[in-house]
Amino acid sequence: MPDSFNQGNKPKMFRKKSQAHQPIHELIHGVKSGNRRDLAKAITLIESNSQEHFQRGQELLKELTPHTGNSIRIGITGVPGAGKSTFIETFGESLCEQGYKVAVLAVDPSSTVTGGSILGDKTRMENLSRNPNAFVRPSPSGGVLGGVHRKTRETMLLCEAAGYDVILVETVGVGQSEVIVRGMVDFFMLLVITGAGDELQGMKKGIMELADLIVVNKADGDNLPAAEKTRREYKGILHFLQPATKGWETQAVTCSALHGKGIGDIWEAIADFQTATKESGVFSARRKSQTKEWLHSMIADRILNSFFHDPDIKRNFPDIEAEVISGRKTASQAVERLMELYKK
Structure with a gap:
């Protein structure tokens, strides 16, 4: 298991003492050098509600902020049963194989977030968690939406300072979580499955309007024709919706996260998005x-x-x-x- 997971096994009193007494300059050096144990400590520090830890965390961020901003921040949400965890693991492993460093942050504003949340996220992405080029971490909110907004943003900055090229922000909750995550990422992806008509009845139009890419997952075996039909349905619907990003036409694609099919096409679409929006200035403006x-x-x-x-x-x-x-x-x-x- 990665170092960030091992932190959760230590007694609470020990963790607090180590965070309070480890010199900030050591944490800064550790994060900048990509040490996952120090990155986990730094994230725990900024997530703490202690006033002392808050001040130290802000001091840490001030020193590390000049080393941030070089990643692509991708938000991922999905309808129930869309295979989001499998997709994120397959997508993350594919990027790691290409030499990218990938951080996965899970956001759940509806949860009070206990230690079990960390275990849950890591067991769902067991292979990715073990990859030396990956870092999987939930972003607790304490049940407060503003907490998600601050802590997840600051966690992203720490991951960027640690050299992670791709930040995947997964929405675990529903409703407001999509809007919050859309407001902190560059690119937003919606995972769906076959049966677009049925799904749309239970899906707010606003969530579709947030997406830069709609991915029809589980496009394999006997389900392949239905997945392609669903992709065409979404493509037709998108013509009537306001694009999520100026100058970018939201696309609908198919993939099979289970078999790794179509993952390369999704990364290619994200790369095209980056090129187009950086050239137009939309990326920087956002x-x-x-x-x-x-x-x-x-x-x-x-x-x-x-x-x-x-x-x-x-x-x-x-x-x-x-x-x-x-x-x-x-x-x-x-x-x-x-x-x-x-x-x-």
């Missing part, structure tokens, strides 16, 4: 826009956290909330009163 959105979300998260941890707010909030519920105060009046308390 990253700048995402950084701006990240700043705004960080401000909102910080203010919200500060507001609800304010002593006066904590003391008075239950009574004011009760007044709104009972109808003695309007919601607007309650907000005005709470803001008066907060400003003090």
Whole structure:
């Protein structure tokens, strides 16, 4: 198993002590040299809710940020049963064989994320986890969407500083997770299976509009004709949707993750996307826009956290909330009163 997994077997007190006392310059050197153990420690540091760890984590990021930005960031989501884990493992192994370093980050905003989440992600991608050119890591949120936004972004930066060329961000949750991940990656991929009509009834049109590539998986054996039919159906539907990326026409392709067929075509499409969007300036513009959105979300998260941890707010909030519920105060009046308390 990779070094990042071994970190999870150590007693909690030992892990915290090692993070708190290992000099930052050692972690910086370790991450830059591609040491997976130090990368795992650095990620754990920035994920910590401890104020001391937060400050050290930000110091670490400040030093490593100049060494980031050289990867292609790919978001991957899929309908239930689409074979997402198998696809990511096959795709990741294919890239590793070509000499790329691949990091896989799993995002689940709906989960409180326990240690078992790490085990689950790694057992689903057992071969990829053992590959020396791969790094598989969930990105915990603590059940807070803003937590995903910050921690996953910062984890991506650490992986880039460690020399990973391809960052695969897998959405484990549903709904808002796709929108969050779309807002932090360059390229977004939607995995589907045969039966496009049935799937579309349960799929929000908005999720399709986020995709730069639709991949019909399990295109093998007797299912091959149905998969090709589904690909044509999606291709027809895409003509009526707004493209996810300016200057790029969303494509629909087939593949068999189980047998490795069509994986090369998918990577070729991503390479074409990179070339086209970098030449047009869209790639750079998207990253700048995402950084701006990240700043705004960080401000909102910080203010919200500060507001609800304010002593006066904590003391008075239950009574004011009760007044709104009972109808003695309007919601607007309650907000005005709470803001008066907060400003003090």
